Amino acid sequence: MPYYQKNTLDRIEKMFWRLQTSYYRQIADLEVTAYVTKEPVPYAERFSGEEKKLEIGAVWGELFDCAWFHFTGKLPEGYDPADCSLIIDISGEGLCVDENGNPLIGITNGSAIFEAGSTRKRSVPLKYLNVKDGYVDMWMDAGCNGLFGDYASGALREANISMRLEELRSLYYDYFVLKETMEQLSEKTARYHCIQRALNKVCNIMDEYTEEEAVQARAVLKSEMEKSGGDASLTITGIGHAHIDLAWLWPIRETIRKGARTFATVDKLMDIYPEYRFGFSQPQLLFWMKLYYPDLYTRLQKRVKEGRIECQGAMWVECDTNITGEEALVRQIMQGARFWKDEFDFDIDNIWLPDVFGYSAALPQIMEKSGLKYFMTQKLSWSEHNQFPHHTFNWVGIDGTSVLVHMLPEETYNSLAGPAALHRAEEKFLDKGVSDEALMLFGVGDGGGGPGAIHLEKLARLHDVNGLPRCRQGFAKDLFARIDHDRDEYATWNGELYLEFHRGTYTTHARNKKFNRKMEQLLRELEYAASLAYVYAGKDYPTQLLDETWKEVLLYQFHDIIPGSSIKRVYDESLARYEILVEKIQDAIQEYYAAVYDGEYAINSLNFARTEYVQKDDTWYKAELPAMGAAKLLALTAADQDVTAKDGVLENEKLIVKFGENGEIVSIFDKEAQKETLEEAANKFKLYDDTDGDAWDIRIYYMEKNPKTMQLISSKFYVDGPNAAAEQTFEFGKSVLTQKVILQKNSDYVTFDTTVDWKETEKMLRTDFATCIHTDEVTCNIQYGSLKRPTHRNTSWEMTKFEVCAHKWIDLSRDDYGVALLNDCKYGYAVLENRMDINLLRSTMSPGVDADKAVHTFRYAYYPHRGNEKHALVEQKAIAFNILPVLTNGHNAAALPESFLQTDCTNVEITAVKKAEDSDRLVVRMYQTDGTESICCVTLPARVKKVSFCDLMEREAEEVPVENGAVVLKFKPFEIHTILVEM
Known part of the structure; x- marks a missing residue:
C-alpha cells in the first residue's frame, strides 16, 4: 500500500459514483404517448385523456395530473430480452401493467433519501413483458407527483431500452458494501486499511467499465467480502417495509395508487431474492388493493401464505393516539385484527405505529384486553430536548397494564439497509447491554415504494460481515417473541409516551x-x-x-x-x-x-339520570331523564326561568358571573362555597404570533411575545328560557368572534358557546382562566381515564410539556376545591401553575395553505366545584356536556323498561352498547372513570339469559353470575370491562 494512502479516499468515492451509472447501456429509444387526465381512469378507459406525443424533456402534466403512458420500441438484433430492461423516468410515479391491465411493477422518480446510492426505481426488466419478435409494448398508469407529493417538473426524462451488465452491477454492490463498511470503522483498524487497499486496486483495474474488468475487480474484492465474524453481541433482524402515509402531501386517491406500485414491486422482487421478507401494515391499504387491484391482492395473499410477507399492526390505520377516542381505538384494533385473520389467516399480536406523534397511556390496557402483547414505534427519537432513555422496555399504562415495547434503534423506518445502517443501529441502541436483538425496517416509506434492488443486494452481502453486527431478514413477530423471554431484564416506563414535538397537531x-x-x-x-x-x-x-x-x-x-x-x-x-x-x-x-318510542321524547343514552333543558322549534322544554332511558318533554315553569341577566352580570342559584368593560370575565363567584374562583380577568381572546410554526409544531417561545387581543364591539344580556346569557361580539383584523356566555338554571358551570369567522394567517387563538387553585398537577382526561401532568417547569422534562393533549376535560384541584374546563371538540392545552389555557384555533400555511380559514363553532365550560375531580364527578359533567339528549318523534310503542341499563355507582361509565360482531348477543363496554377500585351493580334488561365477560375483540371468557337481573362487577382503577349479554 502506498504511503499516500489517504489521498486514495477521494478516488474511491468518485469510483463509487461512476460504478452506479455504469451497469446499464442504452441500446434503443422508446416512443412515448401519454393520455393525460386530471383524475385516475381505469385501464379500459386509458385512451380517454388528452393525447400527447412526448420527446425527452417534454412536459406532460401538472401536479397530481394522471396519465396512461404507452411505451413502444424495437429491441435491436442480437440482444436477449432476458438481459435487457426499459429505463423510464417520467418525473413522477408509475404502475406498469400487463396486457390485461394487471399490475407488474412500480417506478418512482426518486426519494428524499440520498445518503448513499439512489433509491429511485426506473428499471422494468423485459422478462416481465410479452415481447414478441423484439417488439416492446407496455402501458403504465402514472401520477405527476414525486414520492413526497412534490412537483419535480412534469417532464419525461428517460425512456429507452438498455442492456443490463450483470458483472458490473454485482461489482457496484460489492464495492458499495465494502466502502460503506470501511467508513464505519476506525482508521486505526487493520480491517479499514485492508478494505481501502482493495478498493484502490479496483480503481486501478476499471478503465473501460467492461464486464471483463468487472470480473477482475470482483476477484480483488472477494477476499474482503468473505471475511466473516460479525459482532455476536447484537443481531439485527431486517424486514422490508413501506410505511405509506394514507394521506399527507398527496390526496387519498393517490395513496391507493402508491399502494399498488409498492406491492407490485414487492411481489416481483420476491421472484428474484428468495431471502426477501416484507411486512405490510394498515388493513385499509390492503382493503383498497382488494377493491381496485384484485389480481395483485390475490398475489399478496399467496405471498403471506408462503411466509414471505408479514402482516403488521392490529389497527385499521396507523392512527393518531392523542386525539382518537377510546371506543375508536378499540374499533381500530377490532377492524384491523379481523381483517388480517379473515383475509390472510394471520394472527396479529402487536400494535405498529412507527410514525405517530405520541402515545396515549390508555394503550397498554387496550392492547392487553385485545390480545396484543407488543408495541413498535420509533417516533420518540424525534423529541426536541430530552432523549427517551430506552429502545426495548416495558410500558405501563394508567391502569397498571404492562406491554413490551421495541423502538427501532436506527431511529428510522426508511433504513437504507447498508453497513452504515447496521452501525448506526448498534451505536444508538440504548439497551444493547440487556438485549442482543434489534429490528430494522428497510425500504422507502412515507411516500411509499418500499425496498428496491439496492436494499436487497446490500443485505445479501451483510449476513455476517467482519466489523458489523450480524444481520438477517425475518419477521418482526418472531423477533418480538424472542426478546420477550428476557422481559424481566428490561426497564419500565410508566404513563404516556409524550413526544416533545408536533404539539400543534x-x-x-x-x-x-x-x-x-x-x-x-x-x-x-x-x-x-x-x-x-x-x-x-x-x-x-x-x-x-x-x-x-x-x-x-x-x-x-x-x-x-x-x-x-x-x-x-x-x-x-x-x-x-x-x-x-x-x-x-x-x-x-x-x-x-x-x-x-311512540310520540315525542328526549332520549338519554348515558348510564346516569340527568335533568336537561332542551330547545325544540325555538321553544325551551325540560326533560327529567332516567339512565339510558327517555322522557316526555315538559313545559317550563316560572321557576325554571328564575335566572338573572343584566348589564355585566349573570346569576343563578349557584354562580355569579361578572364581566369587564372589554368583555372579559372578571369574577366567577361560587355562592354555595362563598368563594371567588378567579385570580384575574379571564376569557380574553389572545392571538399569538405563529409565524415560526407549521401544522405540526408550536414553538416553545411563542408565549414570550405579548399577544394581541380581540376587541369587544357589541354585547347584550338577556334571559332565554332557562338561560341567563351574555352575547358578545369581538373583532381582530377581518376575523369576528361571537360568543354566548350562558349560565343555565341550576347549572354549576358556565358555558361559552362560540362562533368564529376566522381569517387570520399564522396566528394562534387562545383563551385562559387564572384560577384560585394552586397545585403541582393538572388532571387531564384521556381515553378510558385520566392522568396527572405537572403544572410547573422544574425540569427539562416538565418544561417540554408546555402544550399537552386532553380530551373532554382538564381539572386543577385540591382535596377541598377545584376548577375544571370542559369542551366539546378541543384537545390542546397549556397549564402553568394556576392558569388553564385552551388552544382554540391555528392558521398555519404549511403543508396545507390557509388552514382553518373558515367559520368554526365550539363550546367550552368553566366548572368550579367542591372537592377534587373525583368527588365533583367531572367526567360525568364532561360526557353530558358532549352527548346531549336526542329528540325524537316515534311511531311505535315498544315495551321498554324505564332504563335499558342502570349502574349503581357514579364512577363507572358505559361507553358502548352494540350487537356482537359474530352473534345475536349484545356487547356492553364500561370502565372505571376516576382511578379507584369500585364494585358496581349493573342492572340489565329483564329477559337476560346469560352474561359472560369477553375481551375487546368479543372473545368470550368466564360467565358472570346474574342475580335479580343484575351483575356485580369489580373494577380496578381505570379498568375496562366488556360483557356479552344473551337475551
Missing part, C-alpha cells in the same frame, strides 16, 4: 377534529338506538352501515389526517365526506329510535 384543522368527535359520538348513539330496536322491536341491526361508516371514520384518524398535517385538498375532501356521514348517521338514529 392537537389543534390544527379544528373542523376535522370536531367532526371526528361528533362522528364517534353519533356512532355510539346509533349503536345504542339500534340495540334497543333490535331487542324490543325486532328491527334488523344496521351492520353494514355501521361497518362502512366506522371504517371511514377510522381512516380519517390516520396520523396525518386528524392531526391536521396534510395538504389542503385532503381536508376539502374529508370535510365534505364528514358532512355526508353526519347526516346519514343522524337519520339512522332517528329511524331506530322511532322504531321503539
